[in-house]
Amino acid sequence: MKLFNKVKYLICSLLLSVLTVHAQRSSFTPGEIWPDDKGVHINAHGGGILYQKGKYYWFGEHKVAGGAGNKAMVGVHCYSSKDLYNWKDEGIALKVSEDTISDIAKGCILERPKVVYNKKTKKYVMWFHLELRGQSYKAARAGVATSNNVNGPYTFIKSYRPNAGIMPFYPTGTPEEEKVNCVNPKGRSEGFFCRDLPGGQMARDMTVFVDDDGKAYHIFSSEENATLHVAELTDDYTGHTGKFSRVYPGKSTEAPAVFKRNGVYYMIGSGTTGWAPNPARWFSATSIYGPWTYHGNPCIGEKAEITFGGQSTHVLPVQGKKDAFIFIADKWTPKDAIDGRYLWLPIKFNGNNMEISWKEKWDLTTFDAK
Template sequence: MSNFIRPGQVWLDTNGKRIQAHGSSVMYVDGVYYWYGENKENTIPGSGVWHNGVNCYSSEDLINWKFEKTILKAPSDVNNPLHPSRIMDRPHIIYNKKNKEFVMWMKLAGTDDNPRDWNYQYMGIATSKSITEEFKLIDKIVPLDMSSGDFDLFVDDNGQAYIIFGKVHTEIVIADLTDDYKNLTGKYSTHLHFSSPPLAREAPAVFKRENEYFMFTSGTTAYYPNQTLSAKADNMHGPWYIIGDPCLEDTEKNTFNSQISSVFKVPNQDLFIAIGDRWVVDLTRKKEKSSWNINTSESDYVWLPVEFRDNIPVIQWKSEWNPNNF
């Protein structure tokens, strides 16, 4: 048992195994925290493996995590978009109260002819009646006929749900979801317009405090960490105003060597946690393929509290901290 979250250090589950839940989020269901994300345990250079499904862990203190199961499995059929060799990133789950159903969206990319074709990015939708039971893929869509990159899901206080994604690589799109959270209504708005990488924004992480909305976004530098930008709005559809880098004393301007994937609001506390990945990159150039070796199987996590100063979110580095004493 541990008493602290230690950002950037190896995080083991209660069985002593490295936690595999990348591009992740946390949900609170019936008094238990559930952390879920991509299983990258076999994603090593030369393996041809991009993922091994989506893992789910449970905890009562946000520190010690028990492995529950792989809730979205990677099938053996190479033509299935969830095959381990194909791209599946950043699963997000929201709960639909009306249908009593958990709805997972995930970023997919590639085609049968070219499984690693980043020029074709779209979304997969899967559902389950329980956060700890297997999710089944029910649909694949190209939202608003746009190439959709890293994304987030957000459910407002009135039950209206939104998908927030980076339109590759130009702007952030915010779109209303249908009542069942499985499709888009067609209503959308665009924000944070930048011409191209590395300034173009991606990986939005949206959260709400009192009556104001906040969004963290990353620049577009692949697995290499960069400076987070924070924005705020009075309405989900904006206008959104950039309010600067939330990371204090981040001398390298790289979000403490991480990329934020989501922000979790701890129930019954004025505490928000920025949940991020510290990707491991092998800088050995693959000359024959003109790419980089990326070993995500040994990537770690950077979880840090989001504090507020004059109603502006800020993140400070902490080598260890306990969310229950915050």
């Protein structure tokens, strides 16, 4: 009888495992475990999503257990989905290197990977924030890799600090007090800019945005995280042209997520409080270079002051639906990075203003109710 019970238990456990792995999801449950097609919690932190040929591809930092913390021990993970609820594990798109002198050597810090497609070169281009192994957050570099296939493998090209020796572009309407003067720098942020001018500007938390005309922009935290830079990329998306502007100088913004709606550019970011959540902030502009207008916190309701426990990483336009944008944030768990959760929430618009409120469970039909 005992043997029968053991066999019965094993069969039930196996059936439950199979059902769990193959159960199809039809809604989002922010902050909960999100299994992939193998039943494993999705491992794509600080990521971004590319829509290509009828599928969404989610790229993010692959975390490991065992105290590695924020070090990159594996690389950038890729998942694919047709419906945004159910994700297939596509494997590691960019592997860290076993070569200890490589910029992306195992144990480096590789954060916030974003992939875009270049229609001219027909290549997929991945940008990420890179810190060299053993240097903590001293290097503050931008890294770039390319692939002929959306899910990889990606080949690392280079890492560097952007726009060495180049002064900012100033959109019409930029206040004089926001223009850099390296003869007599004003404040800490401008001092950092001038300090780094010869070797290139610091590039940490970042995203990449491709505009309607095919031009791509690298948006990143710079000047010791005190100021955002919006920098134009070259036609092949693998370098910088030297044209860039400074956004909200000296106000310490990171975790930028950029999208465009009805001809208006939107940016959601956060303050700089390490791994601890803080109030989100959003900006809008009619030109990618600005001037950008600050609007405060887009989140409303309970825990809005800590962005519901998360930090922005991406805003996803939903294909086939009008005015449908998903705010994507990470709920970081630095002591057990692999357990980090994902907060996906719908953005609600009132004219050109936006709001983000908490939902325990929701699906894409939310966007149908206008």
